[in-house]
Amino acid sequence: QVQLVESGGGSVPAGGSLRLSCAASGITLSGYPMGWFRQAPGREREFVAVIARGATSTYYADSAKGRFTISRDNAKNTIYLEMNSLKPEDTAVYYCAATRTVMARIPDDVRYWGRGAQVTVSS
Numbered sequence: 473q474v475q476l477v478e479s480g481g482g483s484v485p486a487g488g489s490l491r492l493s494c495a496a497s498g499i500t501l502s503g504y505p506m507g508w509f510r511q512a513p514g515r516e517r518e519f520v521a522v523i524a525r526g527a528t529s530t531y532y533a534d535s536a537k538g539r540f541t542i543s544r545d546n547a548k549n550t551i552y553l554e555m556n557s558l559k560p561e562d563t564a565v566y567y568c569a570a571t572r573t574v575m576a577r578i579p580d581d582v583r584y585w586g587r588g589a590q591v592t593v594s595s
Contacts, residue, residue, distance in 0.1 A: 481589030494568030510564035
């Protein structure tokens, strides 16, 4: 059974930082590009970042560029999302995702989902 479990969410003031982790079981993450999506209340789930299987390339949504960093440790079967300079508009549930390709940008491109971690940024 595939499980992706996010951790590291929480509440921070604007300008703060958080580091999300996603640990996997039942799946070898090195076999997949991995990404992060987020969903704010009343909005559709949206792409945040994706990293290639060997970490040779990364892609970010415009809203994340320069502030967020996606990384992976295949030996630990874990991926990360470092988030800096957080803004209230970053408030959302963040989902870890094993994607079909490194060009994944929409939820239909996701093979496996985590259950999500709440990130709340106060102004």
